[in-house]
Amino acid sequence: TNALLSRSMYGYQFFFEDNIIESKNFFKGEYWDVPQFNAVGMRIKNNIARLGKGLENNAYDLYGIGINSPFVWNGYNLDTLSIDISNNTIETYHGIYGQSEGLITIKSFPYRAEGMPVFKVSIKDNILNGKSKIETRGIYYYGSSQAYSDPDKDVLLNISGNEIKNMRYQGMRIYYAKGRISNNTLRNNSQDNWGYDGYPVIYVN
16 A cells, blocks of 8 residues: 555645555555656655554565655746655665665656756655664665756755664665755664675765
């Protein structure tokens, strides 16, 4: 079961607030494993999610807050497009599906062109508990490589005040980010510490 099964929110704002979720998935795409949104703004706040609670012990492939293609590509008439993911509590009772990447996943930003708005992503004051289940990771963020290399094309990230614990993989895995990571608490993460450089608690590339 899914708290949300999405095809696209193309060109709209999206709000998901003050819910209690006990299901297999938080967000799931109808045609994509991690749903595409293409929105002009998103707010996901004050939710409590217990993913997989009550399922059989060998259940896995759960999805957390997964956001693929977060912003509409042609929002030229707007100054700023933003995502606010804050004050959510997410714990998983089974493993996370590989393409979901993390309990909070944001990836696949649109190509940046002249005149496009600033993109702002805020992930704040969330509590994420992987309960040491298979393939769990706290936050996975894959930003815009184009915006990362061009200071005139802004994608601004703020990850702060989160508590992330009991992940088999990293507490955070971050690619192509401009912004701030501050005041987060990470405990008992990177439990599957293998490979030539292991799994650092926070991986930034």
